[in-house]
Amino acid sequence: MILMPLLAQGLLTIAVWFWMYWTRLRAIAREGIDPQRAATAVEASQLLKPIAGPSDNFVNLFEVPVLFYVAGLMLYVTGLADNLYLWLLWAFVVLRIIHSLIHCTYNRVTHRFAVYALSTLLLWVVWFRMAFELF
Numbered sequence: 425m426i427l428m429p430l431l432a433q434g435l436l437t438i439a440v441w442f443w444m445y446w447t448r449l450r451a452i453a454r455e456g457i458d459p460q461r462a463a464t465a466v467e468a469s470q471l472l473k474p475i476a477g478p479s480d481n482f483v484n485l486f487e488v489p490v491l492f493y494v495a496g497l498m499l500y501v502t503g504l505a506d507n508l509y510l511w512l513l514w515a516f517v518v519l520r521i522i523h524s525l526i527h528c529t530y531n532r533v534t535h536r537f538a539v540y541a542l543s544t545l546l547l548w549v550v551w552f553r554m555a556f557e558l559f
Contacts, residue, residue, distance in 0.1 A: 426505035429513035430496040433520065437485045440524055444478035451475050481527035485520075488544055492516055495550050504557055512550050519543035 451472055452459060462468035469476060496513055499505040523539045526532060 425510055426496060426500050426513065429510070429517045430493055432514075432517045433489055433492060436517070436521055436524060437482070437489075440478060440482050440485060440528065443528055444482050447475045447478050448472060477531045478528045481524050484527070485524070488540075488547065489520065491551065492547055495547065495554060498554060499550075502554075502558065504554060509550060509553075512546050516543050516546050516550075519546070 451457070451474070452462070455471075457471055462471050468479075472479070492513070499509050499513075519539050520543055523536060523543060526536045526539065
């Protein structure tokens with residue numbers, strides 16, 4: 425069961441990827457942007473600034489969540505997984521889903537940050553507890 429939150433987080437990343445390209449391709453078509461004008465990250469960020477949320481969120485899903493995946497795999501391999509870890513990992517995923525929805529839609533920074541901070545704190549609890557148990 426400890427691998428299920430990892431699967432859900434991976435599916436969230438895939439969903440945001442589709443959302444990102446759907447919004448980008450629509451904007452490019454709607455605005456008549458030559459795709460070559462968005463060849464670099466700097467150019468793309470300038471041309472597609474109004475729809476940057478999904479793209480920024482996609483990048484964000486490869487930052488702190490990397491430690492989430494590592495922790496989940498470590499719990500699986502070491503056999504430390506229990507109901508508390510499972511709850512913490514699921515809570516992280518739910519909060520990251522909420523974070524992605526905020527980031528990809530209305531993008532209110534204070535709302536996004538609160539959810540981000542809480543999810544990250546839960547992940548730190550996983551890491552500190554796991555470190556304590558391993559040592």
